[in-house]
Amino acid sequence: MASRTRTSTGEAKRHLVVIDMQRAFRQPGEWHIPRYDEAARIIARLAGSGLEPIITRFIPDPAEIGSWSSYYDRWRSMRLDPDDSLWDIELPDIEVRGSIDLPTFSKWGDELAGRIAVGEEVILTGVATDCCILATALGAADAGRYVTVVEDACAGQSDAEHDQALSLLELLSPMINVVKSGTLLN
Numbered sequence: 001m002a003s004r005t006r007t008s009t010g011e012a013k014r015h016l017v018v019i020d021m022q023r024a025f026r027q028p029g030e031w032h033i034p035r036y037d038e039a040a041r042i043i044a045r046l047a048g049s050g051l052e053p054i055i056t057r058f059i060p061d062p063a064e065i066g067s068w069s070s071y072y073d074r075w076r077s078m079r080l081d082p083d084d085s086l087w088d089i090e091l092p093d094i095e096v097r098g099s100i101d102l103p104t105f106s107k108w109g110d111e112l113a114g115r116i117a118v119g120e121e122v123i124l125t126g127v128a129t130d131c132c133i134l135a136t137a138l139g140a141a142d143a144g145r146y147v148t149v150v151e152d153a154c155a156g157q158s159d160a161e162h163d164q165a166l167s168l169l170e171l172l173s174p175m176i177n178v179v180k181s182g183t184l185l186n
Contacts, residue, residue: 016053017122024078039154040093055098107135
């Protein structure tokens, strides 16, 4: 049975992963996340507690391979160049030193897998709970990582959709655990 990778203090190594905290989801518009700023404040507190954030960005693939073309037919106003400022990170009180950029809902892939070993803990925060958080959590759990989703450091399309996604994720405990930020900040 595989165990968690431990630090010198005997605790499982933890990685704060901040999913898609970008202007496209903060400002009013088709992809606006109503509780974005509330989640951003909690993420800043977690980062301030000593957890080094790994930042991700959703960026469109202009090739729109396969079903992505139909997706962007639905969201025509989001057919923007990957360098458009709408894709910029907006995380008040956090110094951003680069990001993992992917044109997919899930941010789990080779780059995160290379930074987070099997048995280590992925602490997920960001937007949207009902899309990119859900997809990333499932990918990381499938890859053998322990996943903690910080419910008050995430935000969804609505409170109802946020809660539904968290309920689905809770079904996968102990691979995926859902906690409030206070349990990590104490």
